[in-house]
């Protein structure tokens with residue numbers, strides 16, 4: 001299950017369902033040589049963080065091993081569920097649902113994409129252009 005979750009994390013890194021969000025500065029914030037005044041709205045962007053080669057070398061590459069071992073990515077560099085006080089409270093539930101789904105699809109079926117090179121559209125949330133039709137063949141138990 002651990003490796004399955006690493007695979008899911010790498011998918012969430014490359015195609016985060018949530019693009020980021022808005023946060024209001026509750027006090028003046030100094031960041032990167034700029035001062036963001038109190039009351040300003042800021043947008044944090046998960047994709048930009050996930051594609052930063054400083055945190056994820058060769059960021060375009062699908063590589064679940066990034067999440068292996070004790071360390072994994074540094075704090076606040078892997079943020080598909082946000083971070084801090086308002087981090088997604090559905091995180092553990094989502095993790096469970098994703099792992100159970102993956103486990104069943106992989107262990108109980110052989111499957112085939114009907115549209116091999118289906119495009120991913122961004123509206124702005126990424127999703128398969130034609131809904132990712134697949135053929136499932138139950139495996140003999």
Ligand code: HEM
Nearest residue numbers: 017018021080081082083085086087088089090091093094
């Ligand atoms: C793959 C699945 C999911 C992803 C990628 C996701 C992502 C996010 C993100 C990025 C945020 C904003 C965090 C921030 O502002 O720092 C958020 C907030 C939130 N999510 Fe999720 N989420 C997922 C599933 C769920 C589920 C299953 C639930 C509920 C059962 C849920 C409930 C919420 C709620 C209530 C908030 C607002 C938290 C707050 O503002 O304090 N999410 N989620």
